[in-house]
Amino acid sequence: MVRPAMSFSARRSALMKSLDRPLLLFSGGFISRNYPANSYPFRADSTFLYLFESPEPNSAALLDPAEGTVTLFLPERTIDDALWHGAQPSFADERARHGVSAVLPIEELEKQLEGRSIDSLAIADRRTNARMRALTNTPLDFDDPNQVATRPAVLDAIAKLRLIKDADEIAQMRRTAAVTKEAHESAMRASVAGVKEEFLAGLVEGAFARHGCVPAYGTILSVRGEVLHNHAHTHTLHNGDIVLLDAGAENASGYCSDVTRSWPVGDGFTPEGRDVYDIVLKAQEASIAMVRPGVRYREVHRKSSLVIAEGLVAMGLMRGAPEALVESGAHALFFPHGVGHQLGLDVHDLEAFGDRIHYPNGRTRSTQFGTQYLRMDMDLVEGMTFTIEPGIYFVPAILHSPKFREQFKGQVDFERAENFLTLNSGRGFGGIRIEDDVMCTGIGAEVLTALIPKKRDAVEALAGAA
Ligand code: GLY
Ligand code: MN
Numbered sequence: 001m002v003r004p005a006m007s008f009s010a011r012r013s014a015l016m017k018s019l020d021r022p023l024l025l026f027s028g029g030f031i032s033r034n035y036p037a038n039s040y041p042f043r044a045d046s047t048f049l050y051l052f053e054s055p056e057p058n059s060a061a062l063l064d065p066a067e068g069t070v071t072l073f074l075p076e077r078t079i080d081d082a083l084w085h086g087a088q089p090s091f092a093d094e095r096a097r098h099g100v101s102a103v104l105p106i107e108e109l110e111k112q113l114e115g116r117s118i119d120s121l122a123i124a125d126r127r128t129n130a131r132m133r134a135l136t137n138t139p140l141d142f143d144d145p146n147q148v149a150t151r152p153a154v155l156d157a158i159a160k161l162r163l164i165k166d167a168d169e170i171a172q173m174r175r176t177a178a179v180t181k182e183a184h185e186s187a188m189r190a191s192v193a194g195v196k197e198e199f200l201a202g203l204v205e206g207a208f209a210r211h212g213c214v215p216a217y218g219t220i221l222s223v224r225g226e227v228l229h230n231h232a233h234t235h236t237l238h239n240g241d242i243v244l245l246d247a248g249a250e251n252a253s254g255y256c257s258d259v260t261r262s263w264p265v266g267d268g269f270t271p272e273g274r275d276v277y278d279i280v281l282k283a284q285e286a287s288i289a290m291v292r293p294g295v296r297y298r299e300v301h302r303k304s305s306l307v308i309a310e311g312l313v314a315m316g317l318m319r320g321a322p323e324a325l326v327e328s329g330a331h332a333l334f335f336p337h338g339v340g341h342q343l344g345l346d347v348h349d350l351e352a353f354g355d356r357i358h359y360p361n362g363r364t365r366s367t368q369f370g371t372q373y374l375r376m377d378m379d380l381v382e383g384m385t386f387t388i389e390p391g392i393y394f395v396p397a398i399l400h401s402p403k404f405r406e407q408f409k410g411q412v413d414f415e416r417a418e419n420f421l422t423l424n425s426g427r428g429f430g431g432i433r434i435e436d437d438v439m440c441t442g443i444g445a446e447v448l449t450a451l452i453p454k455k456r457d458a459v460e461a462l463a464g465a466a
Pocket of ligand 1: 217246258259
């Protein structure tokens with residue numbers, strides 16, 4: 001059973017039970033784009049979003065476990081702010097809306113905290129972090145998982161809550177899944193020869209905007225799917241190309257989807273495209289079928305690796321037993337990334353908290369090429385939400401590497417693989433990835449993004465159907 005919905009104040013109370021001293025959190029402010037007054041849209045820190053509904057920029061909260069109080073610090077209401085940004089509710093209204101013990105001006109924060117020993121958490125807004133470093137007298141650093149909190153226990157306490165989604169959070173993710181479906185389907189339908197990638201990316205992000213959502217991360221839409229995070233949208237589609245779209249909506253509450261689909265341009269997949277698509281889909285479905293509480297995520301990754309190795313042997317691209325190919329890391333020449341990651345308020349949920357959270361119990365990352373990018377190795381727990389996203393790619397830099405050619409010469413047929421780089425009138429095969437968002441239930445997996453077409457004949461039928 002999914003954890004019952006928790007109110008924001010219940011989440012704060014639950015967090016305070018794991019704290020042994022006051023915790024100061026910030027929402028963050030506007031982050032400048034090209035000059036100070038031209039900023040990116042405000043996006044509150046994810047932990048703050050988890051604890052407060054629709055927080056305002058430049059606010060802070062002090063959770064005091066000894067007193068059992070939550071104090072919210074908000075910017076003073078000024079006429080100038082009302083003029084340029086609109087009037088904000090009064091402190092009294094905000095106190096009632098959030099159900100906190102008190103609301104004080106953030107301008108008084110330093111005075112209020114004088115002489116107190118507090119914990120804090122770094123966030124993406126560097127200006128705010130500078131203030132936090134001074135307040136806590138610690139080297140807080142958002143870019144360093146070892147310095148992202150004043151003490152690691154803070155990370156553990158927050159992760160314990162955020163990793164297990166409650167019913168409200170799952171409902172939010174179902175909503176972003178529906179928006180993401182519309183976005184993917186509109187790009188699929190419009191994929192005909194002559195169309196530019198940027199037009200399709202516009203359809204995707206337009207669908208998000210029409211539902212009050214933003215891209216949860218830079219939209220990846222490319223016929224060069226072998227470039228894993230290809231954010232450029234400059235190519236024109238040709239018949240025989242494969243479009244890879246990795247895009248997900250984020251709604252106003254901050255919850256994300258992260259979905260990849262791959263489809264052909266023209267009259268269905270080529271024979272090679274068909275073979276590769278079927279292997280990737282089989283790998284993804286086999287990994288999803290493994291999901292249940294207690295299963296180690298590394299094994300979910302290994303399952304996709306084995307199915308991919310087996311499929312590539314059948315295609316004549318690899319030689320040997322799948323177990324041996326995966327053991328040596330040869331499969332990673334074609335599947336060079338991890339099978340997924342946690343998903344929630346961050347598209348890679350809690351990634352800033354580091355491997356302390358994602359590789360618990362003394363587990364460490366593989367040192368092998370490809371497998372080292374596996375973003376988590378946890379035992380799955382009911383209520384966790386994460387992606388499952390295997391892929392097969394033909395990457396010139398990998399297939400031409402003298403090091404890999406020597407290391408895997410008995411296991412990879414480099415001559416045959418090389419042919420994939422010149423298929424499709426020399427443009428090359430590219431890559432295929434299939435990604436869904438999955439919730440671990442008490443008995444298995446529920447695919448939150450299951451309605452987005454994925455069967456080969458379904459994506460072939462929709463591609464270019466306008
Ligand atoms: N959606 C991009 C990624 O998972 O890295
Ligand atoms: Mn992903």
